[in-house]
Amino acid sequence: MARQHLPLRAVAARVIHAVSEGQSLSDALPPALAQVSDDERSQLQAFCFGTCRWYHRLQGELQTRLHKPLRKGDRIVVPLLLVALFQLRHSGQADYAVVNETVEACRSLGKPHLAGLVNAILRAAQREGEPEPASEAAALSHPEWMVEKLRHNWPDHWRAALEANNVQGPMTLRVNRRQGSRDDYLGQLADAGIGAHPTRFATYGIQLDKPCGVDRLPGFEDGQVSVQDEAAQLCTQLLDLSPGQRVLDACAAPGGKTCAMLEATDGLEMVALDQADHRLQRVRENLDRLGLNAQLAAADAANLDGWWDGQPFDRILLDVPCSGSGVIRRHPDIKLLRREQDIAGLAQVQLNLLERLWSTLKPGGRLVYATCSVFPQENHRIIQRFMKAHEEAALTLPDDLAWGLDTGAGRQLFPETGSHDGFFYACLTRIDPTDNQASTS
Ligand SMILES: C[S@@+](CC[C@H](N)C(=O)[O-])C[C@H]1O[C@@H](n2cnc3c(N)ncnc32)[C@H](O)[C@@H]1O
Structure with missing residues (x-):
């Protein structure tokens, strides 16, 4: 029997729901990735990472738009709306596609009675733009306690650190010095058309201009490099x-x-x-x-x-x-x-x-x-x-x-x-x- 095909946004909603219930992305995402087509995998990953990254800010917006709490059995619609708001605010996807496909996903999740509500909320979000966040924690998209703790501990550094948390980290490599020098490997990357530069502090580190699959890295399978952040190096x-x-x-x-x-x-x-x-x-x-x-x-x-x-x-x-x-x-x-x-x-x-x-x-x-x-x-x-x-x-x-x-x-x-x-x-x-x-x- 063919597996029931859930739209991408419905799968993403289930992942975000699982995370909001305490499961990590590294546990919840792999089985979800297996349910979608090859073409959709990187998009699913981007939706899930992005929605978690902006979760607290998106939730602030949703609270202003969802005037009554949903019944317990309907709560999957909350992460579905968060995924959609993430796309409206951060993904550059066409608004009409986000709205239409989210309404479709709402039906596929067995909630056709909420399709009208989802449509109305997203159309209003599209029309009105993002409201002013209600708090600093919402604006920085972190839980309140984290913002307070960091502000208290690091009066000169907290804001930059929180802002850095909202930007995807670079892909950094550690060159295996047993197989060659950093300069040699930078040359190999240049030949492969992969933009990169040496890290500032780690002597064998290379930061890529853009992340890429390890299968594109010259000699990865033979152990020429490993993926490791500069701080860890x-x-x-x-x-x-x-x-x-x-x-x-x-x-x-x-x-x-x-x-x-x-x-x-x-x-x-x-x-x-x-x-x-x-x-x-x-x-x-x-x-x-x-x-x-x-x-x-x-x-x-x-x-x-x-x-x-x-x-x-x-x-x-x-x-x-x-x-x-x-x-x-x-x-x-x-x-x-x-x-x-x-x-x-x-x-x-x-x-x-x-x-x-x-x-x-x-x-x-x-x-x-x-x-x-x-x-x-x-x-x-x-x-x-x-x-x-x-x-x-x-x-x-x-x-x-x-x-x-x-x-x-x-x-x-x-x-x-x-x-x-x-x-x-x-x-x-x-x-x-x-x-x-x-x-x-
Ligand atoms: C920060 S990670 C280590 C990362 C690793 N050093 C690296 O660079 O790849 C912490 C690890 O500690 C392990 N761990 C937690 N409690 C431990 C314990 N009591 N004894 C040994 N390992 C433990 C966890 O399973 C986890 O893999």
């Missing part, structure tokens, strides 16, 4: 790696930083953990494509009994689970999914991971703590709390860094339009008591 240079070191990547999946470390330095003994078994598969695929090796284990890094053989590490990368508030432009569903109360819980998990893993670091060894968050609660405040309880820890981030803001306990990067994501890095060295004696004697 900065991690490797902070670790000060050298051959023969035993290295732990405690929260490794999908393996972007594991691979970057292995590309940068020969002969590392790399242990890569992740709690999510299915995500470790991605690490394996990335290692295979790049021809690299690591010992992989599915484990809760904080439960040392479950995975540690007692041999300490020279270097640890602790890229903790976090709110993702620095990468909202790549994951706009975070605006709908994250709750203010999540942050304290995340901070507890982060500090606990740091406490546990610290005991696996060799004296004289270095730990890099990283998040893709812009909330101090997950970043420098974790490091400050840790430092209070650990006299044997020293903050050792180089002070000649050209990027980020010095917080006194790590470096904060904010998402920048046309440049890197938001990230945080701190570098902790475990003081070697024997070294101390040597230096004071």
Whole structure:
């Protein structure tokens, strides 16, 4: 039997509904993409990402237009209208097509009795233009709590960071230095007609002028490059790696930083953990494509009994689970999914991971703590709390860094339009008591 064919906008409405109920786009979108034709896939993706990105602003508008709440069973029409408003306000599609096709989608969703309402709302939206947003949070299209938290934490940076969240991030590559130089690869891109330039801070980074499928990138399958944001690439240079070191990547999946470390330095003994078994598969695929090796284990890094053989590490990368508030432009569903109360819980998990893993670091060894968050609660405040309880820890981030803001306990990067994501890095060295004696004697 042929599968019932739902119009694109109806499929998009179902995805947005699922996200508003707590599912991530990365879970809700793939099955939806499988339901539409090849030609429609990139459009569906654009509708879903765009509607999440502008969700809070679009909702503000819809509230002014929808005078009575819909009955529970009819609520799928709300995301359908949000998708349509996104198209009217941001997609450059012809208004009449948006209205007609949304009315059609309303019928396909089994709501023919609401087709007239949908038509009236969208015609009014088209005729009247976008109303003035009712609040700053609506204008910036973020949840109120996020705007307030950032404004409070970063009086000089909050607005630019929120504005950057509303612009799609660039596609950035990391050149595999084992296979060639950045200049060589820039040449290959130019030959392939792909516009690109070197990143400002990451020495092997290349930013593309326009995103493209990885199948268009020369040598991608052979491991010449990987897709990785510039901020994430900065991690490797902070670790000060050298051959023969035993290295732990405690929260490794999908393996972007594991691979970057292995590309940068020969002969590392790399242990890569992740709690999510299915995500470790991605690490394996990335290692295979790049021809690299690591010992992989599915484990809760904080439960040392479950995975540690007692041999300490020279270097640890602790890229903790976090709110993702620095990468909202790549994951706009975070605006709908994250709750203010999540942050304290995340901070507890982060500090606990740091406490546990610290005991696996060799004296004289270095730990890099990283998040893709812009909330101090997950970043420098974790490091400050840790430092209070650990006299044997020293903050050792180089002070000649050209990027980020010095917080006194790590470096904060904010998402920048046309440049890197938001990230945080701190570098902790475990003081070697024997070294101390040597230096004071
Ligand atoms: C920020 S992501 C890591 C990104 C990765 N380092 C990269 O560069 O590709 C955080 C990861 O931590 C994992 N994770 C969360 N809690 C963990 C725990 N207690 N032990 C190990 N891994 C954990 C998650 O499954 C997730 O894959």
